[in-house]
Amino acid sequence: MMISLETFITFFTASLLLGLAPGPDNIFVLTQSALRGRGAGIAVMFGLCTGLVGHTLAVAFGVAVIFQTSATAFSLLKYIGAVYLVYLAWMSFRASANDLATNGNGDLSRWKLYRRGIIMNITNPKVSIFFLAFLPQFADPARGPIWIQLVLLGSLFIVATFLVFGTIALLAGTLGQWLNRSPRTQTVMNKLAGTVFLGLALKLATTER
Template structure:
């Protein structure tokens, strides 16, 4: 595993996307433990995309316009749903102390769905992972699995870091309802923008 792969992966994981925004929102609203559940869900949501790229299914997604469009608009609808959920008083940015296991489970499942319903993630892995395979070096599939596992581990660690930083600001937000309202609208707007951006993708 090359340092080029690790550095490139780190930059990709750091870039704000749906998973980062979701983990930050959960960290601000529910605290550190919930943000770990969000990070775990987002990381687990990478598995279908990684498996698809390794098995070559992402190539079919790339060539089948209908399949891509169906998955894309499911993802768009879910992003809009997340925007609406954040705007609700008891939604993803709820600052109550309710940290029941069922709530944590829902946080993780939502994070998983954010990545599962993003067809661009499979295409990203199809284009990204093969660049770091050495031609003629043993089993390519096994190497791809190792790269995907490293990418997922890095995603989890970085997202937990994002969640920890967000949870530190939670008490500040609880004491300032106007700031909380601003963050609700900002995160909802971010999810809405990502939904529009995904809808316009080809």
């Protein structure tokens, strides 16, 4: 077995707890689920988990080291992510209550939310650096190629994230269905989401390696 049962249990438990800790990704799932319903939250969750696939492969094949050692690469990626969050904030502030109900995109709304999840996750260099520091702690050279173990561990982390974010999406979506009955409440929630996005953008822009 590439990963021992003890390592599996310890790593998976730690991953669940990390997924529950307040952060940009689960806040993003929470706000989008409350604003647009459970389906939107699930779409965002799949996007975020897809981004984690990219981070897992980056760590497994050494690309993440670039962001750990290069201040320029780290800064470039984080500023791209911050600008994107500002864009999402602007979209939230200018949306009407009717926009919330339809998302202004018809059948494309879920796909666009999925893409937002990918971009939000993949443009956060802290995730790659976190994976670079976290995953190797559970790899054992005696159990086979390290890169395969890192891919397996990253996959377990994604499963844990899927469970946590999925639960958040379902709970917040149920609450959102009740809140969205009032156009005034929808507008307030949209402004709140915009404020959250601005806060996340500021946090990402000022983060250090």
